[in-house]
Amino acid sequence: MTAKTTDTDTDTNRDTNTGHGEWEELVAAALLGTGRRQGDPSALLDAAAVQTVRRRAGLRPAPAGPRPDPAPRDPRPAPPEPARRRLAQLLAGRTGAGSGGGRRGAAPDLTELLPQWLAAAGRHGYRAPAALVPALLDAARARTDLRAQALALAGARGLWLARLNPDWRFALRGGAGGGELPDPEDGAGVERLWQEGLFAERVALLGTVRVHEAAAATRLLSTTWAAERAEDRLMFLDSLRVGLTEGDEPFLEAALGDRSRNVRATAAELLSALPQSALARRMAERARACVGPEGVTPPAECDAGMLRDGVVERPPAGRGERAWWLGQLVEAAPLSCWGERFGGLGPAEIVALPVAGGESWREELHAAWCRAAVRQRDPQWSKALLGSASSPPATAPGTASLAERAKLLSILPDGQRAQWVAEFIRAHGLSEAFQLLGVCVVPWAGTLGRAVVDALDAAREAGSYPWSFSGVMGLAERCLDPAEADLLESLTATSDGPPDTSAGAAAYWAEAFQRLVATLRLRATMLGELTPPGP
Amino acid sequence: MTEQGVRWTAEQVLALAPDVASRTAGAKLGGAGPWSQTGDSASGLVWGVCKGSGSTPYRTVVDLTGPAYNCSCPSRKFPCKHALGLLLLRSAEGFGERGGAPDWAAEWQAGRAAKAARAASAAEGPADEGAAKIRAERRAARISAGVTELEQRLEDVLRGGLAGQQQAGYAPWEETAARMVDAQAPGLAARVRELGTIPSCGPGWPARMLEEGALLHLLNRGWLGLAGLPQPLAATVRSRVGLPGSAAEGEVVRDRWLVLAQYDSVSPDGRLTTRRTWLRGLGSGRPALVLDFGPPGRPPGLALPVGLVLEAEARFRPGTAGLRADLGERAAPAAANDQPPAGISTGAALEAYGAALREDPWLDSWPVVLGPVIPIPGELGWQLADAEGTSALPVALSGGASRSGLWQLAALSGGGPVTVFGECGHRGFTPLTAWQPGCPEPVALG
Numbered sequence: 001m002t003a004k005t006t007d008t009d010t011d012t013n014r015d016t017n018t019g020h021g022e023w024e025e026l027v028a029a030a031l032l033g034t035g036r037r038q039g040d041p042s043a044l045l046d047a048a049a050v051q052t053v054r055r056r057a058g059l060r061p062a063p064a065g066p067r068p069d070p071a072p073r074d075p076r077p078a079p080p081e082p083a084r085r086r087l088a089q090l091l092a093g094r095t096g097a098g099s100g101g102g103r104r105g106a107a108p109d110l111t112e113l114l115p116q117w118l119a120a121a122g123r124h125g126y127r128a129p130a131a132l133v134p135a136l137l138d139a140a141r142a143r144t145d146l147r148a149q150a151l152a153l154a155g156a157r158g159l160w161l162a163r164l165n166p167d168w169r170f171a172l173r174g175g176a177g178g179g180e181l182p183d184p185e186d187g188a189g190v191e192r193l194w195q196e197g198l199f200a201e202r203v204a205l206l207g208t209v210r211v212h213e214a215a216a217a218t219r220l221l222s223t224t225w226a227a228e229r230a231e232d233r234l235m236f237l238d239s240l241r242v243g244l245t246e247g248d249e250p251f252l253e254a255a256l257g258d259r260s261r262n263v264r265a266t267a268a269e270l271l272s273a274l275p276q277s278a279l280a281r282r283m284a285e286r287a288r289a290c291v292g293p294e295g296v297t298p299p300a301e302c303d304a305g306m307l308r309d310g311v312v313e314r315p316p317a318g319r320g321e322r323a324w325w326l327g328q329l330v331e332a333a334p335l336s337c338w339g340e341r342f343g344g345l346g347p348a349e350i351v352a353l354p355v356a357g358g359e360s361w362r363e364e365l366h367a368a369w370c371r372a373a374v375r376q377r378d379p380q381w382s383k384a385l386l387g388s389a390s391s392p393p394a395t396a397p398g399t400a401s402l403a404e405r406a407k408l409l410s411i412l413p414d415g416q417r418a419q420w421v422a423e424f425i426r427a428h429g430l431s432e433a434f435q436l437l438g439v440c441v442v443p444w445a446g447t448l449g450r451a452v453v454d455a456l457d458a459a460r461e462a463g464s465y466p467w468s469f470s471g472v473m474g475l476a477e478r479c480l481d482p483a484e485a486d487l488l489e490s491l492t493a494t495s496d497g498p499p500d501t502s503a504g505a506a507a508y509w510a511e512a513f514q515r516l517v518a519t520l521r522l523r524a525t526m527l528g529e530l531t532p533p534g535p
Numbered sequence: 536m537t538e539q540g541v542r543w544t545a546e547q548v549l550a551l552a553p554d555v556a557s558r559t560a561g562a563k564l565g566g567a568g569p570w571s572q573t574g575d576s577a578s579g580l581v582w583g584v585c586k587g588s589g590s591t592p593y594r595t596v597v598d599l600t601g602p603a604y605n606c607s608c609p610s611r612k613f614p615c616k617h618a619l620g621l622l623l624l625r626s627a628e629g630f631g632e633r634g635g636a637p638d639w640a641a642e643w644q645a646g647r648a649a650k651a652a653r654a655a656s657a658a659e660g661p662a663d664e665g666a667a668k669i670r671a672e673r674r675a676a677r678i679s680a681g682v683t684e685l686e687q688r689l690e691d692v693l694r695g696g697l698a699g700q701q702q703a704g705y706a707p708w709e710e711t712a713a714r715m716v717d718a719q720a721p722g723l724a725a726r727v728r729e730l731g732t733i734p735s736c737g738p739g740w741p742a743r744m745l746e747e748g749a750l751l752h753l754l755n756r757g758w759l760g761l762a763g764l765p766q767p768l769a770a771t772v773r774s775r776v777g778l779p780g781s782a783a784e785g786e787v788v789r790d791r792w793l794v795l796a797q798y799d800s801v802s803p804d805g806r807l808t809t810r811r812t813w814l815r816g817l818g819s820g821r822p823a824l825v826l827d828f829g830p831p832g833r834p835p836g837l838a839l840p841v842g843l844v845l846e847a848e849a850r851f852r853p854g855t856a857g858l859r860a861d862l863g864e865r866a867a868p869a870a871a872n873d874q875p876p877a878g879i880s881t882g883a884a885l886e887a888y889g890a891a892l893r894e895d896p897w898l899d900s901w902p903v904v905l906g907p908v909i910p911i912p913g914e915l916g917w918q919l920a921d922a923e924g925t926s927a928l929p930v931a932l933s934g935g936a937s938r939s940g941l942w943q944l945a946a947l948s949g950g951g952p953v954t955v956f957g958e959c960g961h962r963g964f965t966p967l968t969a970w971q972p973g974c975p976e977p978v979a980l981g
Contacts, residue, residue: 030696030745031698033696035694035695036696044693045749045752046749048749049749049750049753049896051749052750056892056961057888057892058889059885059888061881061928062926062927063926064911064918064924064925065918065920068912069950082545088546092562130947134942160949161942164912165912165942518568522566525566
């Protein structure tokens, strides 16, 4: 009972013929027992019944507590009704029994569609339907990969709710929602949060300030730098990686003298990603002294200057120290320094040159160039180091490692990336393509999509089982352009498997393709639902 | 009434799902892909053939006037995922031209009609009145013996003092409840069980125990003095004790009934699912509670989508403040309501509950549409406050309400006014359904 009873107006008309006074007295008598006072239990129950019904019948509202401030209005339009319904379904299916273990059958997978729904809704500029905001916040809490998009969609209403419910506090932190971060112009607010904030809030603040004015961030960082703990210095430094510019160089150059070795190494790494920096110039000089058309001469010692510029002296077990130093110098030297050194050759030609001094030097050098291409985000060098997609991976100019190649690929422009991977799949099949597909832009470009579908079809013809390709299948469900569904339709038939394939495999393939088609169709429908109705 | 053109919304269809798994599975079947031979008729019949994983496709048919469902799939759930998928398909795309129902669908509908007619004539048929009277008298005597025993037990407890109850534990009450079951008074048994749990439920328990004990005592006295009570109160006492009132003697109200809320609760032993459906007559303004029951593992059959209006006869059972009703024949397929129901203030809501207590003092709550009100979340408890003024009702979570439902309510409101349907009683207000201003579509808070 929390509602207020009618204490005020029952005083005048309280029935006194019950023989008992206040309700509290009745409770006290009941607790003690009528036996001790020679009372009548039945009369006590009578009186209590009268009081109970009277109290209930006379309930009055309580005074209202402080109301929450109204949520700011979200000017964005709500999604069309079918899209709203779809979102409710996707959010409900998030934890639904349908997504549990077991064989997946031919039904489409709803879970993977949620991120795509959110992304598309974001592109259309919708706000979340109010009733679904709590489910959206729960989803954002459970899946960090959804967080930014879910919070953007939930918008002002989401932040308003998050302030009321501690479970959703996460939404108030981090850059995505804006949360309670002060305006970068608000000097006092920035200063206060920087001094008093939690670490995550301070990192978010640093990011916001940096977007607003790059130099202001390192100025802010300098104010407390000496007093920060080494782990925090490292994390702050690491957060500069995004949007690194020439303006950060003085701060980073100073950090090369830091007490912590990790901080020094990170500062050096960041500086080497700035080809114009003094460190990059020093590294270029050292690297050019070791590598040239005449061959490779690795450094003879790791001097104090190299140490200060972040070169790690001791190699890991099993590696020679001179090769180890060479790798670090080349990795940190700007790639632009090689053209001149090699008499004006382009990256592809330089990469193709034989390396005097033996195979192991070639490998060291190329691996270091790969790391440099990724660090400096240089598409030309990346392309040169990847080489031709159709030649056997072992003969690749830069590296045979798929992980390294995926990194190089991610530097290429979208179209070239899809083209390269498509060519790779045509030449080598799907078994090694998974990592490479993972860095391609979604939805897959037409050539890439068709290469994947053709390869899956070839795998079926060859009599293998679909679960050997479940990784690629899953990717395809997520990444294939819905327009491919019609092309795939012909593959869903069960009957036309080649005679030498076991019937079971054919059925599984048919089912896998059915699921793929169903998912693509559902995705097409879903994206269609999100399209605003025409004028 | 021409309501054939009105399609149910997807929310209304999905609200019919007996559980989350069916909801998800049904949603997946809501696209055209697996369906063929779909159609619907002016009389509210919807049918379709759904290709599943087996070689024989399933035949699914829904009678919207029920709604009632039939499907050749082996699922024991009602409605099954195929029926949900079929209705979703219809809600999204419609079926175009109306046509005649295929034989299998028409046969099922005819069978249903025949069964209903048989049931109706059986109810009117001659019964052995003498034997029935003797049975009723014998049962009344057993209940009276049980009531007397229960009175004795209550008085003993009060003589010894409630203070001893925490040590005494639950077992003696469980035993008393079993005695009440033996005495064929299930209503008393349930109250006794409830009473036994109070000493372990935290601060303030003695007052609560005295309240519930006193109300039980009141019920016992009512039963023993049944002959002297006015007719409606006597009926209330009989039904509270556990003697089902006969629907045949009930008052019949024909109206357009708006479905306000529907939720299930499972009995403590897990053996019976009770589905509560709250209705309000749009013409009469009268509230109605329709109960339906399902055995273990099987949800109750009655599934009415929240927010729909059905034109039907409701037969009100005598007693219990005139809330309990059974739905009779439905005239037309259910249609969507076009505006949110009108709400009342917090004060008026408590007055309505108080007034209902005159007819049924054992009533825990009364169905109320509250609004416009503003939800106020609070760490110690939530409130619903009148948008104009400073009065508020505390929010009580019980029955069909959940914490996530409260947050949904807060999200809908955003600090502004909403209309809320729920159960208003001495524990507070339990919100079940909400409407945003100007939006006729209800949001079931779950």
